[in-house]
Amino acid sequence: MWKTLLAAALCAQMPFTAQAQEYPSRQITLMVHLAAGTVSDLVFRAVGAQMAKALRVPVIVENRPGAGGMIVYEQVVKNLPADGYVLASSTNSSLSLPIFVKDLRIDPVKDILPVAIMAEGALSITSPVAAPWSSMGEMVAYAKANPGKLNWGTSGAASVANLNMEAVVMRDGLKITNIPYQGGNNMARLALYANDIQLLVQTEAETVQDTRSGKVKALAISGDRRRPAFPNVPTFAEAGYAQLVGVWWALNVKAGTPRPIMDRLNAAATFAVQQPEVKDFFDKNGIYAVEMSVDAALKKVDEVGRSYADIAAKAGIKPQ
DSSP: OHHHHHHHHHHHHHHHHHHHHHOOOSOEEEEESSOTTSHHHHHHHHHHHHHHHHHTSOEEEEEOOOGGGHHHHHHHHHHSOSSSSEEEEEEGGGGGHHHHOSSOSSOTTTSEEEEEEEEEEOEEEEEETTSSOSSHHHHHHHHHHSTTOEEEEESOSSSHHHHHHHHHHHHHTOOEEEEEOSTTTHHHHHHHHTTSOSEEEEEHHHHHHHHHTTSEEEEEEOSSSOOTTOTTSOBTTTTTOTTOOOEEEEEEEETTOOHHHHHHHHHHHHHHHTSHHHHHHHHHTTEEEOOOOHHHHHHHHHHHHHHHHHHHHHHTOOOO
């Protein structure tokens, strides 16, 4: 009896095994959920070009921006097979979609799965250079002594930057006013220079520019080690905020894609970030290559998704 069951199980796996062995046999499409020409778009293009060499098939980028990535994710989940021939881009902001948007037609956390988190960018918490504090601890002490007198800026509620600041405010019980700005961080940075806001989460590239100009000081920065550009700035973990994260860039497939195909794509992404052309682009843009297994990526997405949900619940953030 057991031999019959084993034979049946092996037969059931044969189509997937054969499919994985043949993969890829034709062009792969990478759907990017961001506008062409942005730094994030160029990250995916740089990696995709090198993955094509490893996979020996073309990797064609299609930009489909809008709705926080849901245009891409719905297309992949609802209309395409789980065969690894269409990849969906994401950043960790995608994990916040269920938190901020109600009535989603698909679950961007469960219905698409990461095959590779292949790059990370640092995020820092900054203040005007004239602010009467030089560390997170000093800022918290000042905010507690002056409730309601500080403002922090954000370029949008549904962002990693916003969730990071919500985590700080929530953990330390601070009364700081959130002031939203349109158009990314550009307007918020001007407000920071003018001391209209006293706290802002910025990318590493923005922080380098603003600290070198003498307008801003960095209090803490993401990453598992101090950044070369900021050797004297503690990491979030060193400052006591281990739950805060930077931004990452990931490649995803539809749930149900055979695991051997996911592993093949992961190996190609690992090859890509090791290539000189990609390393050079990353270095110029303050981006760091990541080499992470499929299992590690799945675990990280799960942990960070749970962390975002916890922060949102405690901060009283509800989907709209």
